[in-house]
Amino acid sequence: MDNKTPKQPLKTVFSNNIFIIGKVWRLMPSYIILTVCEGIMWGIINSAESLVFYTIFNALDAGEPFSRLAALIGMISLFYLVTGALDKLYWVILNPVIKQTLHYRMHRELFQRAQSLDLACYDDPQFYNDFVFAMDEADSRAIKVVDEVGKLINRFVASGTLFTLLFTIDPLVAALILLVSALSTVVWLWGNKLTFKAQEERKPLDRKSSYINRTFHLADYAKEIRTSRAGELLTAEYSETVEKRISVERKYAWKFFAVNTLVNGMGRVLQLATLLLMFFKLIAGTVQLGGFAAAVNTIWRVRWFFFDICQRIARFPEHALYIEKYRKFLCTEPTIKPGETPVPDTFESLELRHVSFAYPAGADGEPKETLHDVSLTIRRGDKIALVGYNGAGKTTLIKLIMRLYDPTAGQILYNGIDIRTLDLDDYRRKIGTVFQDFKLFAASIAENVLCEAYTDDREADVRRALDAADFTGKLDSLEEGFHTHLTREFRKDGTNLSGGESQKIAIARVFARPYDVIIMDEPSAALDPLAEYALNHNILDRCADSTVIFISHRLSTTRMAGHIYMLADGRITEEGSHEALMARGGKYAEMFNTQAKNYIREVQPA
């Protein structure tokens, strides 16, 4: 979250909280209805306790017959039995299911939303933070707000009845409690503001301290801490953080003391006044024993209810803050809109025409153009390569082709049709990609290869793909074959694959279905030289008829491509076959020679 918590107008606080309640109402109306009922029921229970007290003592005082009292107590027992059973029915049996179902329904909506989100949203840290927050907090915030409302209903009912009771016993005491509650609320609000301010000041310090704590127990840092003097550095930083935290506390010490003493002192004065007042009335006989006992017993509860209402209302702005993020997320419209035209059946060509692209401006200002006026054409069966230094724009280009982003200028054409007019899901599924940073899912091998639910009629596809990716050897060693569950994320018998094996699964994906275009984004990054060598040859053999785009900064991989595009600073600076580019003696040749230098020197004489 941000270091500073922003201020928001009352209207936003109100509308956001109403929004979330409306959301819950639509997704799970039973939750709202039950919450209201529960609040009212508890309001009645809470006031009943004092009323019982009052009635019994008046009866005692008046010397009523025991049988009447016994009957009263019997009725109360029955009341407790019924309300107790209702309470458990709700909280133990119904409420957990309601909460989980709400979680499911809210997340289903969020996930569908997230799925249609532009990839660009993930690059915008501010948006991304809010997005993660929306995901993390959505249902728990909704539950908090609804439960809070239930509690408020309860407090209002209870304090209302009890206050009326007090008023009938003695209006002066009732007036006194109103006055004291109002005064202490003012003081409390001031204290609340102070607490908030102190928290804000402490937040970065708390984060730092928990970070340092983490570094000591995470295995990631263990080696560095043992071999360098980082431990001393961390300890010194930690001590400094502690001192700073203490000085923040010091700054507010006397203020908190004042708040505390004032609120407490007012409470004591109220207690003293009530006791003395009721005592003298009791002696004078203007109040009965029941009234005396009920007043003394109730005054604390009313005060507590009032106080609790303030505290709960004060929490709504915080809720609103989180809901705002959730709301904003739900309202975000993807800029990459699917087109209508169905994708043609046979692939002929893919053309980039004067394509430029800039990532949206980050927090630090100017958007930087990543691609500038790039034009290239790929025909069916072509093998092309995109090469260049880190950050030249190779991966960006791929993301544009996959329509994860739209170009800022220029067009991308599929069989001559602008891809923006094509059906988005259909189009994306025409392109098979092995990402540099591929991810495996906690699912079976088959599902990881197909990237969708496995059905028996897909067996041949899975086998063929795993074979093409050279995974068969490993597959035979697995007891459950391609039904083996990957990762131990939530299954203890799951299998963890090594980096190289995982990569083979990722590669198998592009062989599981026929694709128009296959993109290999540095697929050999995790492999050692011999495995890389084998992989490159394998891919080329398997993809004899397919259209393939290779991306790499290792020129040994890309040399096999028929046509090579050299990218530098977002432009295509050179293109042609390996031989042509070498003959030209430009940047490509320089890069190739640098990489080859030591090899050539040693091997050529041999």
Next chain:
Amino acid sequence: MALFRRKQPDAAQEKKKKLPLRQVWQNNLFALRLIWRAAPLYFIFYFLSTILYAIVDFLSGAFLLRLIVNNVQSGSPPAQIAAYIVGIVGANLLINILSSYMWNVKLVGDYHRIEASIRQMMFDQAQRVELACYERPEFYDKYVRAMDGANDHVRQVMYTLDGLIWRVTGLIGNSILIFTIDPVFIAFAAIPLLLGFLRKKNNKNKHDCDTDLKPYNRRKSYIRRTFYLADYAKEMRQTGMYLRLLEDLRENLDEFKRIHRKYSLRRAVYELIMKLGTQVVTVLGATLYATFRALVSGSMLLGDCLVVISSIGDISNALDDFVVKLAEFHEHALYLEDMRTFLSHEPAIAENPDGDMPKGGTIELKNVTFRYEGADTDALTDVSLTVRPGERIALVGHNGSGKTTLVKLLLHLYEPTAGDITLDGRDWRDFNLTGWRRQFSTVFQDYRSFSFTVAQNVLLRPTADPDADRALVEQSLRESGAWEKVETLDHGIDTVLTREFDDKGAVLSGGESQKISLARVFAEPERPFVLLDEPSSALDPIAEHRMFENMMRATAGRSVVFISHRLSSATTADRIYMMEKGRVIETGTHAELMAQNGKYADMFRKQAENYVGA
């Protein structure tokens, strides 16, 4: 409670251990002693204020009511009672002010001081234990990671004891009062204790339910992660995987309902009975009895009646809570047991305080064999290797051939299973351990950037002479090629890296952070050895080439051991060790190995093939 459960991840450990009473006692005392040492005044006042509060609370509660009503009934002089009322409420106010002063003003830093002293103790031990502790899953889960909650758990002991004192003080007062009125009421108050067996059953029911729900929760959070982590975003958009995950989510909800149904009804019944036990049997039962005595037998004063009815519920709750609190000590003890085991763990590779400080020289590994704990095969077998002053040594071989293990062994992060390691002929155990490790400047394959400033990341030590250190940092960054980037950052070398706790921190690419960690090597010119584990994996060829030449120039005079996949960088080494399956299979210069025409030559040619044309 949640924290407590987290530390027992395996089903086998799920069953709660029983500790002997003596140990429960000792462990809790241990925690209290920690707090006492860190902040004695805080410790004393914590409990003192509770006792005072409890007494005043009792006096101004039931006791006062009884006094008033009984005195009114018997017609005592009102002034005396009024004075008593004022006295008690006044005392209450005074104690309030005193404790508010103590907590808010006088003892304000102590809370943090206690935390700091506990954490510091953990940090020190975390640095002492051998690296293998982090790799032993049971040890790690149970001890190392659980240290995260050490602070909370130590404090919990204090809270529990405090609650106990509060309860006992209140109980003693109220019980005496009630007892003097009529001992029968004590029996009413004790009735809920008879339902203790139900609580036990209920706890077990809850515990079983939580255990059953664990996979549900894990799956839920996993699915959520796949949707919001940027890592998965591309795959999710390109494939139909997200539909499967949505389906998963729905099935998971059904699973929850199934498990919930199994446990919830029983839980509701247990809890209802327990609640009615207190509410109906104790409170209403006692009320009935009291009214009977007051009205029918006429043997009870109204004030006594009032006291009984208003405080019997409290007594009953207090008794109940008392039992719960006692049980909490056992839970604390279980956790503290882990903490104490961790703290008393004697590192297998211990500091040798009397050892000499090593000053470089020739390191020799003689027939070293090493096996990771719990592994079936040796990671290194019979490896011999020599590093002389100023030499450049290359370790090459496939993934998993033992290169990185060898580097870690050189740093004495592990103890070899067999074989000797010597420095100028003397066994390495003769030397000071910290001193031994500080002979090496190391860049690990999985190097880490700390969330500190660039300068701190390069130095990785507190700075002694700021000006000299700044110059050193700048120089080192220039050598490693990171300077160009660092210069463009908002605060130069004072820019904080990562956004772990600073939202304005700089997030660098893999290649850039690798260069910064490389700069560490140049900032420690006094260390005679340099260990580089794939220092250029994130760099492109040109950057790699430049870095390599810089490296060799800037480390002239120091011994360098480096690991690289790309054999082109090994050609200039003084000696190459080709490794396979934990053994050194070929040794020599590049020319010698090529002439030998073995595995190295084969690997080299395959890599070269595409550059030279097969």
